[in-house]
Amino acid sequence: MSATICAFLLTFSALRGPTVVSGALNRPTNVRLTSYNMNLVLRWDSPAGAASSLVYTTGSSVTAYRVGCVNISRLECDFTRLNISISEYGKYTGRVRAQLGAESSAWVESNQITLDKDTIIGSPNVSLFTNGATIDVSIKDPVFKISALRNVYNYATYNITYWKDGQKEKARSISNIQQNRVVLNDLDLWTKYCVQVQINTERNPNPSKPSRAVCESTTNEKGAPWVAAVVTFVIMAMAVALVVVAVVYRKCISHFLCPKDSLPQHFKEYLLAPPSSPMYLAMRNSHPPEEIYHQVSIIAHDRPVEEGSPLEAAGPPQWGSDSGKRDRLKSTEAMRKS
Ligand SMILES: *[C@@H]1O[C@H](CO)[C@@H](O)[C@H](O)[C@H]1NC(C)=O
Ligand SMILES: *[C@@H]1O[C@H](CO)[C@@H](O)[C@H](O)[C@H]1NC(C)=O
Ligand SMILES: *[C@@H]1O[C@H](CO)[C@@H](O)[C@H](O)[C@H]1NC(C)=O
Ligand SMILES: *[C@@H]1O[C@H](CO)[C@@H](O)[C@H](O)[C@H]1NC(C)=O
Numbered sequence: 001m002s003a004t005i006c007a008f009l010l011t012f013s014a015l016r017g018p019t020v021v022s023g024a025l026n027r028p029t030n031v032r033l034t035s036y037n038m039n040l041v042l043r044w045d046s047p048a049g050a051a052s053s054l055v056y057t058t059g060s061s062v063t064a065y066r067v068g069c070v071n072i073s074r075l076e077c078d079f080t081r082l083n084i085s086i087s088e089y090g091k092y093t094g095r096v097r098a099q100l101g102a103e104s105s106a107w108v109e110s111n112q113i114t115l116d117k118d119t120i121i122g123s124p125n126v127s128l129f130t131n132g133a134t135i136d137v138s139i140k141d142p143v144f145k146i147s148a149l150r151n152v153y154n155y156a157t158y159n160i161t162y163w164k165d166g167q168k169e170k171a172r173s174i175s176n177i178q179q180n181r182v183v184l185n186d187l188d189l190w191t192k193y194c195v196q197v198q199i200n201t202e203r204n205p206n207p208s209k210p211s212r213a214v215c216e217s218t219t220n221e222k223g224a225p226w227v228a229a230v231v232t233f234v235i236m237a238m239a240v241a242l243v244v245v246a247v248v249y250r251k252c253i254s255h256f257l258c259p260k261d262s263l264p265q266h267f268k269e270y271l272l273a274p275p276s277s278p279m280y281l282a283m284r285n286s287h288p289p290e291e292i293y294h295q296v297s298i299i300a301h302d303r304p305v306e307e308g309s310p311l312e313a314a315g316p317p318q319w320g321s322d323s324g325k326r327d328r329l330k331s332t333e334a335m336r337k338s
Helices: 002-015 223-248 250-257 265-272 278-285 323-337
Strands: 029-034 041-045 055-061 065-067 076-078 091-100 108-114 125-131 134-140 157-164 172-177 181-184 192-200 214-217
Touching: 029 091, 029 108, 041 055, 041 091, 125 192, 125 214, 134 157, 134 192, 157 181, 223 250
Parallel strands: none
Antiparallel strands: 029 041, 041 076, 055 065, 055 091, 091 108, 125 134, 134 181, 157 172, 157 192, 192 214
């Protein structure tokens, strides 16, 4: 597809035949292909004595040239802004020619770059948070035009340099850090420190641009325990105060909790009014099932039992304490009688 476009451009020039004078124009100079945070940009200078209406057409190449920007008057073309696929590990060359009407210069080729090896890695973004005598360093990777830092460079590490404000010559460094949150804890109290971070990668020979130096002051070493002690003290004091108040005003409090005053009349009415819930009414109106009860006479051998008196009155039950059994007995006796 890219080859077709390239062919189209070349054919186009050829069709113009005699009117196209390739190489008649001065060529662009200082043509260089650059990359910053994985973008791919071709830059050049205009030829000496160039007309203001001069335009440029560019191409980029892995193997064959693909068309880039066409008829532009700027002195750069960002290939990563065009809708062409660019590989983070690809080797690229660019080219450009000047055009004025039907005339065009010869192509000028750029240097070749391998994106992941040659791209300039931008500075990370560093934020500091003081926590008593320590400083938390939080690092954000630069945003890449294609892919992401951690995808392109699996083993990227941070080199954190820190120093007391105004004593950069005595800076200390910790390197080979992979996590993006680091605690600096060998710091003096009440001192302002500045921090700068660089990214090292295994494939790109150059470290990233250093981050802007950011500074923050440490405070008291016992920062956190001190706060905890104050909070504990305040809570204890409040608890003691509450107890004292409770003891001193116990009468008032008990009056408040168990008031002697009667409830307002409308509350009482509300509480005493018969509930109107249909479930409650149904429960209240249903009568318990009527028990069938027959009088039973049991005549003992030694002394007679009064008719109708409960069985229990006749001394210890002779048929066990199970009342169900007794009830059954009651009814069988009654049946026998009738
Ligand atoms: C980019 O190119 C692809 C295929 O080459 C195409 O499908 C897509 O529509 C293009 N997108 C834009 C914004 O031109
Ligand atoms: C670029 O400029 C040339 C000469 O003016 C013109 O013939 C051609 O159509 C232009 N190409 C585009 C893509 O605008
Ligand atoms: C760095 O991070 C801060 C806070 O997240 C943000 O405000 C700032 O714009 C970032 N700077 C860069 C250069 O990304
Ligand atoms: C870390 O950065 C400091 C300061 O820029 C430098 O002196 C040191 O060599 C670096 N260390 C590594 C391992 O890159």
